[in-house]
C-alpha cells in the first residue's frame with residue numbers, strides 16, 4: 279500500500295493510527311502541503327486525488343481518497359482489531375462523534391481555508407488563531423458532551439479498546455494545541471488524549487515521529 283500524506287495533516291494522522299492499530303505496513307510518499315506552492319496541487323498528484331488533498335491510499339491499481347472512506351475500507355479489509363462496534367446503535371454513536379470532528383471541525387481549520395482567510399480577509403496569525411479557537415473549541419466542547427453521555431470513565435472514547443472515535447480525536451487535539459485552543463474545560467477529552475498518547479500505535483503516528491517532519 280502506498281500512503282500519500284503529510285506529517286502535520288490530521289487526516290493523514292488518522293490513517294497512521296489505523297495502520298498502527300492494525301499492524302499494517304505501508305510505503306509512505308510525502309506530499310509537502312506548503313513547499314513549491316503545495317505539492318498537493320500538482321497535476322501529477324491531482325491525477326490521483328482530484329481534490330488536491332491528502333491523504334490518498336494506493337492499493338495496487340486502486341486509488342482511495344477521503345480518510346473516512348479509507349478508514350472504513352481498512353476496517354472492512356483488515357477486520358482485526360475492529361475500529362467500530364458491531365451493534366448498529368453503538369456504531370451510530372461512534373460515527374456521530376467522528377463526524378463532529380471530520381465534518382464540522384476539520385474543514386474549518388484546513389490549510390486552504392486558513393490561507394483564504396489570510397489572503398482575502400487580511401487575517402494575521404492572531405486572527406487565524408481566533409478563528410481556529412472558535413471552531414475547534416466549539417466542536418471539541420460538543421465531543422466532551424458526547425463523552426459525558428457515552429464514556430462512563432472508560433480508557434478510550436467508547437470503551438476499553440481504542441477505535442474510530444479515538445482515531446479522530448487525537449489528531450484533532452494535536453491541531454487544537456497548534457492553534458492554542460484552551461482545553462482546560464474538557465476533562466474527558468484531555469484524559470483520553472493523554473491515555474492514547476501512551477499507546478505506541480498513537481505515539482508512533484505523532485507528526486513529530488514522521489520521516490517528513492520538520
Ligand SMILES: N[C@@H](CCC(=O)N[C@@H](CS)C(=O)NCC(=O)O)C(=O)O
Pocket residue numbers: 286287288289290311316318330331332333343344345346380388389390391
Ligand atoms: N475530508 C478529507 C479532508 C482532507 C484534507 O482536508 N486534507 C488536508 C490536510 S489535513 C489537505 O490536504 N489540505 C491541503 C490544502 O488545504 O491545500 C479527508 O478526511 O481526507
